[in-house]
Amino acid sequence: MVKSYSLERRERQMGFLFALPSMVGFLVFILLPMLTVLVLSFSKLDLMSGQFSLEGMKYYNKMLNDEDFWRSVRNTVVYLVIYVPLTLTLGLSMAMILNSKMYLRGVVRTFFIIPYITTYVATLVVWNVFLHPTEGPLNSLLMSIGFSHPPQYMVDSHWALPVLAFIGSWKDVGYHCILFLAALQGVSKDFLEASSIDGANRWQRFKHITFPLISPTTFFLLLITIIGGLQAFYQMALLTKGGPAFSTTTLTYYIYRSAFEFYDFSYASAVGVFLFALTLVFILMNWLTQKKWVFYQ
Amino acid sequence: MSQLSIRKLSTSIVFLLIGIIFITPLLWMLSTSFKFENQVFEQPFTFVHWGHVNFDNYRTILMDTPFLTWFWNSIFVVCFSVILRLILSVFGGYAFGFLKFKYSGAIFFLFLMTLFVPYQLTLLPQFIVYRYIGLLDTRWALIIPNMIDILSIFMMRQFFLSFPRELISAAYMEGCGVFKSFVKIALPLAKTPLVTLGLLSFFMIWDQYYQPLIFLKSKELFTIPIGLQSFQTQFGKAYAQQMALACLAIVPVLAVFLTLQRHFIESVVSSGIKG
Numbered sequence: 157m158v159k160s161y162s163l164e165r166r167e168r169q170m171g172f173l174f175a176l177p178s179m180v181g182f183l184v185f186i187l188l189p190m191l192t193v194l195v196l197s198f199s200k201l202d203l204m205s206g207q208f209s210l211e212g213m214k215y216y217n218k219m220l221n222d223e224d225f226w227r228s229v230r231n232t233v234v235y236l237v238i239y240v241p242l243t244l245t246l247g248l249s250m251a252m253i254l255n256s257k258m259y260l261r262g263v264v265r266t267f268f269i270i271p272y273i274t275t276y277v278a279t280l281v282v283w284n285v286f287l288h289p290t291e292g293p294l295n296s297l298l299m300s301i302g303f304s305h306p307p308q309y310m311v312d313s314h315w316a317l318p319v320l321a322f323i324g325s326w327k328d329v330g331y332h333c334i335l336f337l338a339a340l341q342g343v344s345k346d347f348l349e350a351s352s353i354d355g356a357n358r359w360q361r362f363k364h365i366t367f368p369l370i371s372p373t374t375f376f377l378l379l380i381t382i383i384g385g386l387q388a389f390y391q392m393a394l395l396t397k398g399g400p401a402f403s404t405t406t407l408t409y410y411i412y413r414s415a416f417e418f419y420d421f422s423y424a425s426a427v428g429v430f431l432f433a434l435t436l437v438f439i440l441m442n443w444l445t446q447k448k449w450v451f452y453q
Numbered sequence: 454m455s456q457l458s459i460r461k462l463s464t465s466i467v468f469l470l471i472g473i474i475f476i477t478p479l480l481w482m483l484s485t486s487f488k489f490e491n492q493v494f495e496q497p498f499t500f501v502h503w504g505h506v507n508f509d510n511y512r513t514i515l516m517d518t519p520f521l522t523w524f525w526n527s528i529f530v531v532c533f534s535v536i537l538r539l540i541l542s543v544f545g546g547y548a549f550g551f552l553k554f555k556y557s558g559a560i561f562f563l564f565l566m567t568l569f570v571p572y573q574l575t576l577l578p579q580f581i582v583y584r585y586i587g588l589l590d591t592r593w594a595l596i597i598p599n600m601i602d603i604l605s606i607f608m609m610r611q612f613f614l615s616f617p618r619e620l621i622s623a624a625y626m627e628g629c630g631v632f633k634s635f636v637k638i639a640l641p642l643a644k645t646p647l648v649t650l651g652l653l654s655f656f657m658i659w660d661q662y663y664q665p666l667i668f669l670k671s672k673e674l675f676t677i678p679i680g681l682q683s684f685q686t687q688f689g690k691a692y693a694q695q696m697a698l699a700c701l702a703i704v705p706v707l708a709v710f711l712t713l714q715r716h717f718i719e720s721v722v723s724s725g726i727k728g
Contacts, residue, residue, distance in 0.1 A: 163625060170631040171552030178545030179560065181601030185575065186567050192578035203584065259465040266714065267472035270479065273710045273717075276660050277678035278699035281685050282482040285692050291494040293481055300496075326475075331721060338722040387571050390662055394682060408573050415577055416667055428574040435569050 196425040203419060215426040225427065227402055228410040231317060232386065232434075235406055238321035239385045244377060246325060247332025254333070255340040265337075272330025280394045283323055284310075310396050313403035320391040320404055328384060332377050339373035340366070368451040375442070375450045382438050386431065407431045479703075486510055486697040493692045510697035520701060522673055523680035527659060530592055530676055534599035535654045539647055541600055546609020547635060551616055561610065564603050573663065580667055594668040595676070599658055605650050608724060612646045613639070649720040652713060659706055677702045 199210045219225050250268050254261060271279060286292055287309040298306040309319045347365050356364070367374075389408040392398055398405035398413065405413070407427060415424035473480070480500075485493055487506050492499075514520050548554065549561045579598060583589045588597075616639065624634035665679040675683065681702055685695055710717055 166631055167552045168554040171548040171554035171557060173548075174544040174552060174635075175548035175554070175557065175560075177541050178548075178564075178601065178606055181541060182564055182567075182603070185579070185598050185601050186570070186603070187563075189575040189578040190567065190570060192581075193574050196578070201581070203581065253468050253471065256464065256468075257461050258468055259462065260469055264468050264472040266711075267476050269710075269714075269718075270476055270707070273656055273706055274479070274703045275678060275681075275699075275706060277662050277681045278702040279478070281681055281695050281699045282478050284685070285485075285493075285695065286478045286481060288494075293494070293498065296494065296496060296498075334718055334721045383569060387573065389573065393662070393666070394685075408571070411573050411577075412663075412667075415580075421577060421581065424577060425574075428571070428577065431571055432569075432574060435571065439569060 193425045193428055196422050197429050200422050203421070211422070215422050218423065219426050219430065224402065224405070225410065228405045228407050228427075231402075231404065232406040232408075234317055235321050235324075235388060236382065236385045238318055239324050239388070240378070240381050242321065243325040243329050243332055243381050244374070246329045247377070248336050248374075250329065250333040251336030251340055254337050268333050269330040271327050276327060276390050277394060279327060280323070280390060284395055287319065311400060313399075313401045316396055316400060316404045320388075320395065323391050323395075324385070324388050328381075332381070335373055335377060336370065339370040343369045371450045372452055375446055379439065379442055382442070383435060386435055386438070407434075482696045482699055485693055486700045488693050490691065490693050507693070510694045511701070513694055514698050514701060518684060518698070519672060519675070519680065520698065523675050523677045524701075524705075526592065526674060527676040530595045530599075531655060531658045533592075533596045534658045535651050537596065537600040538602055538605055538654055539651055542602065542605040542609045542650060543640065543643060543647060545606040546611075547613050547639060549606065550610035550613030551621075551639070552631070564606065568603050568607075576663065576667065583668065589668060590670045590674065592674060595661070595664050598664070599654075599661075602654070604724075605654065608646060608650055609643070612643060616642070646723075648716070649723060652709075652717055652720050653724060655709065656706060 197215055198212060199208060201208050254265050254268070258264070287294055289295060289306075289308040289311050295306040307315050307319075310316050343366055347369075348361055351361050351365055387408055388406060389412065392404050392406060392409040393412065396404040398409045408431070411424045411427050411431065414420050414427060484500050487501065487508070487510070488495075489507050489509075492502070549557055576598075580589070583594050588594045620638050620642075621634050624638050629637060660678065661676070662678040662682070665674075665676050666682075669675060669679065672680075672683065681698060684698055688694060
């Protein structure tokens, strides 16, 4: 009795010691930076002289009256509106392909996952040449089959953002494909067979059996995709630098420019706090609507 | 019977074609990396020019650019980051999932609350702090923030939550202390989640571009993603060489993926469902 009491105490002590590195790391690299961003957004810090002064709501007021800020909010939302549904439907379709009766399943699966695991910057370097507006292979093909004015992709301010969203989907969809496939494989064949005997067609089987059964996975992926979409940055930084004509400057790229091109860390922090708030709003919205369509067995 | 297998065969061919279309840009990259610059946009397109395959792009990249330095930097950063992250996560996971201590539940809840903070946000103050303590423009600026990853600690905690108590109790009976029973019993049994975590972290950190973009100035410290970008900026028209460089950047991750494909897919599934 005495022994087990001291052992329990020992476990607690060691537990604290074991967790100490993570707690210190969390404090130093996550919690303090978060608080610093919050403080920075209300104050001014001169990086050269180290001078610090409180400024109240100045940077938030600037933000709300900044046309460029609102344009980057709009661009972020447009990006999400394209990227999220595209990635989810593509991922589900690819998983359904892999879940059907077929030869060479392993090969096709590998093809589907390869973009997800390859180095992002390398694939962007490839896309940059592949979508070259005048000479690139895609437009050469389009012109040779009769399109005299193919899209100009990253050079055209109407096309640039959708193209970047498409590239983001192409890169990430392997992850969705893997998780959807695992979920589809978990759907009981008995249910599907029983309903097809009852005369349900493909679409009805999907709508009433498959979709409800995979809905927890869909919900998880929806969350992940929204968060990933809000944080998209690589395509803008590498392919368009936020242009042409500001059309691909999303919030993340706007934060980057404010901080590392104009060295206005306070303003970047204010926009960053806004981005975090936006993330939380999206998560909350999902959480509140999940009851309507997510089905837990 | 034969009608059924013909149908299966034809759908398989269609699906294979879809798969090939999906990775067309990467196949084009491979093809172009073996061409001369004046053949990059050739009409009609030829996948390989048997007879005069051009290996010079690869030679130029390997000999005349700092590619090998970038490669070494990437390996260095990724290895240290992954190892340190695994150590922190396995200790943290055992503490939060199995040992527990006063307020450990509340502290872990606080950890989870920050899971959705955009990384672009926490990097801003890190940049300022690094400036003051002189860590800017060093490899450690990339490695240190990678050590702590809430999702990794979460995964290890999930594993140790369902860890059989009897195994550890038996070790206590035989006179092992808390630390020794962790090393002798818990750690060997945590091999699978640790490999999973290591693999996922490897891919993630290999890809990191934002951190080197803001933390590094010196070319000799560049990792592969940022090195690729600097090459693209500098030699914007050397498309065939860019493709060779992109190929070389992809080879290591592709090799890891192809050898451990089954394990990788299981990793993604298990982390996704638990995460």
